[in-house]
Amino acid sequence: MLELGEYEREDFSGERFDGDYTGVKCTGCRFDAADLSDGHFHACRFSDCTFGAAKLGGTRFSDCAFLNCKFRFAELFATDFITCKMTGSSFLDAQITCLTIDGGDWSYTELRGIDFARMRLENIDFEGADFGPASFRKAVVRDCNLTNANLSCADFSGADLRGTALSGTDILSMNLKGAKVDLEGCVVIASALGAQYTP
Structure with missing residues (x-):
């Protein structure tokens, strides 16, 4: 369970996050195979985190930062990124459908x-x-x-x-x-x- 605060090198692999989260800060954390479907994240910061094969269907991120994060093999369906900072993050081999990007900084991202x-x-x-x-x-x-x-x-x-x-x-x-x-x-x-x- 994510609560307001800072997390460093925590392993959240396989866990489910479908609630509302604000102001959470994660550095070097793992969300591999985690289920973030229908979760709402606002003003959260993720640095050097991995979301390998994570499920992000219907997930909404607003004013969040993902710095040098990896989303390899993640499933993004109807996922919203609203004015997010994604600098250096990679979506290599991610499965993406109906993605919404509204403003934000996606500089130096891997979007092949x-x-x-x-x-x-x-x-x-x-x-x-x-x-x-x-x-x-x-x-x-x-x-x-x-x-x-x-x-x-x-x-x-x-x-x-x-x-x-x-x-x-x-x-x-x-x-x-x-x-x-x-x-x-x-x-x-x-x-x-x-x-x-x-x-």
Whole structure:
């Protein structure tokens, strides 16, 4: 059972957390195979924690921080991350469906294999994140920071990228057919093609 307070190197593997939790701080803790389904977490902080094969169906995290955490093989269905700080966390091999990300800092995260098609992503910092050849087909990616993100061979066909920073990405490898971009995006694309914007 998690109560308000700080936990260090505790093993919560296999336990169930389906209540409301506020202000909990965990460092180096294990939540492997834990069941967090339908739990509500607010203003909690997890540093260097593992959530291997954990169940997070219907879980809601608001104003939480996950720093260098690992979610390998975790099951995330209809999971909400509301203005969370996820810096350095990895979702490699996680099973993700109907994910909601509302704002927050997702810089330098490992997000390979996640399908972002038709998702709405706004006001999110993804600087340096590793997406690999992810699909953002017909997604709304507005006012986000994708600077220096790994988006090699990513599919943005039909996506709305207005207000999103794309500098430092591999523009030439992306599928941008039918994507909506603003003037700044046009300049970045033109530069990648060797052209120079002149007003």
